[in-house]
Amino acid sequence: MDGARLVAEDLDVGHAGRPVLRQVGLELRPGAVTVLVGPNGCGKSTLLRTVAGLLPPLAGKISIDGAPLASFNRRALSQRLAFLPQSSQAPAGVSVRELVRHGRYAHRGALARHTAEDTEAIDWALSVTDAEPLVDRRLDELSGGERQRAWLAMVLAQRAGVLLLDEPTTYLDLRHQFEVLDVVRRLAREHRIACGVVIHDLMQAAAYADDVVVVADGGVIAAGAADDVLTPDVIEQAFGLRVNVVRDAATGHLACFPVRAAAGPDAPGAVLAKTAPTPAEPDPAAP
Ligand SMILES: Nc1ncnc2c1ncn2[C@@H]1O[C@H](COP(=O)(O)OP(=O)(O)OP(=O)(O)O)[C@@H](O)[C@H]1O
Numbered sequence: 001m002d003g004a005r006l007v008a009e010d011l012d013v014g015h016a017g018r019p020v021l022r023q024v025g026l027e028l029r030p031g032a033v034t035v036l037v038g039p040n041g042c043g044k045s046t047l048l049r050t051v052a053g054l055l056p057p058l059a060g061k062i063s064i065d066g067a068p069l070a071s072f073n074r075r076a077l078s079q080r081l082a083f084l085p086q087s088s089q090a091p092a093g094v095s096v097r098e099l100v101r102h103g104r105y106a107h108r109g110a111l112a113r114h115t116a117e118d119t120e121a122i123d124w125a126l127s128v129t130d131a132e133p134l135v136d137r138r139l140d141e142l143s144g145g146e147r148q149r150a151w152l153a154m155v156l157a158q159r160a161g162v163l164l165l166d167e168p169t170t171y172l173d174l175r176h177q178f179e180v181l182d183v184v185r186r187l188a189r190e191h192r193i194a195c196g197v198v199i200h201d202l203m204q205a206a207a208y209a210d211d212v213v214v215v216a217d218g219g220v221i222a223a224g225a226a227d228d229v230l231t232p233d234v235i236e237q238a239f240g241l242r243v244n245v246v247r248d249a250a251t252g253h254l255a256c257f258p259v260r261a262a263a264g265p266d267a268p269g270a271v272l273a274k275t276a277p278t279p280a281e282p283d284p285a286a287p
């Protein structure tokens with residue numbers, strides 16, 4: 001498995017000719033985790049689907065290791081790039097084993113005999129996603145989190161140099177959220193894969209990203225290291241919410257919290273004041 005570099009330049013993306021994002025520059029580096037963050041509906045999925053070759057760009061260039069995306073046929077592209085969308089559908093009755101085997105079709109085609117390399121890739125994908133106990137279960141009888149891990153195993157079995165994941169932690173409990181993000185980081189570090197991941201949780205983004213890309217207002221409004229990008233001003237511009245950004249003393253990671261409202265309950269940052277009232281002063285007379 002060799003990492004690849006995906007570059008998008010001057011990219012306009014959108015639907016039915018109507019742009020959602022304009023003039024996007026994006027680089028997914030081999031060995032790095034790039035996290036895309038931004039408010040609902042800002043265009044993160046549209047961007048990911050476009051660089052995955054599933055939506056035609058409205059303008060601009062996309063390349064993998066210098067070769068234009070358009071020069072790859074579907075099979076050649078899926079050997080280089082694996083994409084896990086926000087929600088995926090599989091035929092009824094498909095087992096997890098069958099689903100994960102699909103990840104190898106990029107290399108062998110649907111009818112070719114499986115090789116030892118295929119078996120090794122499938123076993124590895126099931127193992128790193130903690131999906132081995134699920135192999136004989138039907139996908140449609142799994143919980144949301146179990147199903148998500150099975151889909152993740154399928155795209156990992158593809159063993160592509162670019163991995164695009166659209167909200168891969170959705171449905172997962174806390175432990176599996178961090179395990180999936182650990183896997184993503186390990187794929188980048190150990191296998192030099194270029195990982196592009198959409199995450200809503202800014203703290204997870206800060207903890208796992210080598211590069212953070214903030215999408216808002218019809219474009220990329222900031223990109224770079226989390227420390228430089230996840231500032232109160234950028235977060236307020238993107239999400240319309242004033243936050244304090246602090247560094248967790250134990251982990252060194254960034255965390256952000258809404259600023260308490262000074263100007264009434266409808267002001268940005270009022271959420272915390274509404275949901276977490278100041279604790280009452282302790283009663284010195286209480287036992
Ligand atoms: N198939 C489609 N046809 C037309 N418009 C679409 C289509 N899919 C998405 N859109 C629109 O494009 C815009 C961007 O949507 P997109 O799904 O890319 O946002 P997002 O940042 O991924 O959102 P979320 O965080 O809610 O998943 C939205 O206004 C959405 O309504």
